[in-house]
Amino acid sequence: MSRFWSKLVKELTPYVPGEQPKTDNLIKLNTNENPYAPSPLAIQAMQAASNAKLRLYPDPESTDLKACLADYYQLTQQQVFIGNGSDEVLAHCFQALLKHDKPLLFPDITYSFYTVYSQLYQIDYQQIALADDFSINLDDYCIDNGGVIFPNPNAPTGRLLGLDSIEAFLKQNTESVVVVDEAYIDFGGQSAVTLVNKYPNLLVIQTLSKSRSLAGLRVGFAVGNADLIEALERVKNSFNSYPMDRFSTAGAIAAINDEAYFKDKCQAIINSREWLSEQLTSLGFDIVPSKTNFVFVSHKSKPAEGVASQLREKKIIVRHFKQSRIENYLRITVGTQEECESLITALKEII
């Protein structure tokens, strides 16, 4: 700490991302990356973008990518916001739309960056406890609030809420913004994007880091009513005019346009997830039903933290959160089928 720090910076407890090991000889199942390469068309587009035009600023509005997403979801460009990963989109969203006099609501077990953003922007928040089976009950959110945010499916639990529950909630909660953070929606859920024209207070956030295999590129986006998007643009244009480099837009557009590749890889991950869940069950693990590219599991007799370190010794890394209610759970990313098999082999030795 230093006398030169602002008061705010002294009070922050920054987010700690999952480990990004510097070596290649590990099976990395700790940060929910896609085990498959990005679309070959995306790789080609980014290779082509490595040219003399990099001397020029990118389009500050990311118009082409907005047009591509608007077309994909049958919306207008004014309903799309682009950011440097969905984390940046979320940050702007907290500052622009979720900071009000009444408290912001989100689950007690969820993406742990939400409390960090709340600190950063000094937003009053209230955490709503998940049910014992880790499901979100949106009836619990029908209280006075300045905004509501939850991931669907939720992380790190993997549990999905049906679109009907979300719509029922939107019918009741009309006076504050509802953000549905859909980082994992493509692995078996139904997106709330189809509801944005009906509910002017609904904002849906997605990322290209998971289902599009582009965690290394940093592209996220939000869709919603043009009024909500304008609030995000105002913050973005008061923070950084050009958050998206020339590679991000080129790679993202090509990835979104390669629908066949996208569907194929999502299905491969879903298949491995189902196989992995069966195997883990037969090894004595309890599995929270997952519609994501990870499983959230707890063993009947082996403490989670010990299993994580024993896996680490076998060069497999998974994520363990030292947090009340979930300290005996492991979040395990669904890898390739081969990686899933190596994991099961290792767990058989451990258990």
Added chain:
Amino acid sequence: MSRFWSKLVKELTPYVPGEQPKTDNLIKLNTNENPYAPSPLAIQAMQAASNAKLRLYPDPESTDLKACLADYYQLTQQQVFIGNGSDEVLAHCFQALLKHDKPLLFPDITYSFYTVYSQLYQIDYQQIALADDFSINLDDYCIDNGGVIFPNPNAPTGRLLGLDSIEAFLKQNTESVVVVDEAYIDFGGQSAVTLVNKYPNLLVIQTLSKSRSLAGLRVGFAVGNADLIEALERVKNSFNSYPMDRFSTAGAIAAINDEAYFKDKCQAIINSREWLSEQLTSLGFDIVPSKTNFVFVSHKSKPAEGVASQLREKKIIVRHFKQSRIENYLRITVGTQEECESLITALKEII
């Protein structure tokens, strides 16, 4: 405006960047981009980075790029902060180091994003008038303050402050952070980076957008005492764990390592600037002495705004700021020698 917007977002007046035209048939001298392509080694490195590893998150710490810059400036990695363009670095800096009870000081004519950041983070500020010749007199800043920031050379004026003046000021101003924003330092100035080990309150910010021809890649950095850098890391890690994609670090490292190319292109721009300044003088323009890749000029009889629109008709774009004290000036980026010659030909027709 919408009832869903936060109070802050309603009050913002976002920054307006220079136009990024969608057509290629313009001579673009409006946003101070480098007229030369990035180093061929950087382009190669970015082509090579377009690979299957994009499925993985980047290193959240940008360790390799920090090591490269630390080595280049003979500092430690803990003295280097990396951001998504120097605009993001500046934004974090305003929030982490320049927000205090006393007012932040900066020039009245300067990078216009400073007032925007001050609004965004609700920082009290005081603008100090430049002298009539547009020079910064740091004696005027020897008053009670919560921080000081100025570009060196200043923009949009192009005027340089000598390192001796900056050091003399640092000897007096020891109780608040002094940020020297060196976006244009490589075109004839002496960097204050050599002073960071001597003054724990000095932070120097640079960008790869200008002298390294990588505006399209979005890489900026700050160097200073490890305590100041830690404050920036704390904000960054409360905002976005992974602001730098895999291309940014690969391209930046290769560009910094290609010193010969860098020096050669900076010198070419300096030569064109000197030629351009002579030609503009002989056409009746007053030129503010520039140590940047642009010139800030005013014509004895032709109003600036009219000259800008006549140039635009001739497919040359320059920047005009509708701002008190400088409404009769144009900021003209130094292009290639050929572009400079086309500009002079066009101006001869206009004047």
